[in-house]
Amino acid sequence: MRFRITSASKVFLEFNFTSSSVTNFGNELLVEYTVGKLELVKDESRMYSEVWVRVPLKRLASYAVLNIYMPTLVLLVVDYFTLFFRPSIFDVRMMAALTVQLVIATLFSQVSASLPKTSYFKMVDVWLIFCIGITFLTIIFHVLVDACLYSEPKDAVVVVSLKSFGDSTKKRKSGRGEGGSFCSSKPGDRMVLWSKIIVAGVFVIFNLTYWIYILA
Known part of the structure; x- marks a missing residue:
């Protein structure tokens, strides 16, 4: 004044x-x-x-924590838990991840409209862009897991175990079924495991760098 x-x-x-x-x-x-x-x-x-x-x-830091950081953190936890869904329910995993990304994008637009206009990135913008990026990374892993588990190689062979009424157990080999062959579970399991490790590692590394930079 x-x-x-x-x-x-x-x-x-x-x-x-x-x-x-x-x-x-x-x-x-x-x-x-x-x-x-x-x-x-x-x-x-x-x-x-x-x-x-x-x-x-x-x-006030409490305003940003309660209205920006806490809601996005809860959404990121939900997004990460989609990696623990059964790989067979691809539609559910993708729908949950896409819904989380849509909510974060809507929150990003609302927060950007309420903050002052600047020519540089604010720390809140960096956080929200990271949230959108890590949800996109989760979607990519869902696609890779589905592509690995349900790929259809030309020479795929399915081993079927048949147990008779007696004590003997017989095995026979068959070609590809009507619904497409199911590849070995080992590459799919490794992809699911690596997706959980990579997403969690990116989240931890970014948060350490982000909060050290803010609080330093």
Whole structure:
């Protein structure tokens, strides 16, 4: 805030800066900010006597944590748990992952609209972009797991075990069935395991770097 005496120049009238003070009688806690200590700043560079009231505002961390970080963190946990679904239910895994990504993208647009416009990336923008990126990585792994488990190699052979009414057990080999051959479970199991490790590793490495940079 700026106060100026316009009835006469500062040669005739000026603020008594030494005996002046400013006090905030309102609530210091706002919705997104907290009001700091007010201070007076004298300006002698102009024709008229002026004094500035500097009002420092500090953004509340609790607002961002409750409205941005906590909801996205819960969504990321749901997205990661889709990797533990049975690989056979591909539609359910993809639908859950795509729903999480859609919700995060909607939250990103709402947060960007409520924050001040800047030409640089804010830390909140970096966090939300990472959330969209890691959900996209999860979707890629779902596709890779499904492609590995249900691939149809030309020379695929399915081993079927037949147990008779007696004590003997017979095995016979058959070609590809009507629904497509099911490849060996070992590559599919390794892909599922590596998808869990990679997504969790990317999340941990990014969070360590992100929060160390913010809190340092």
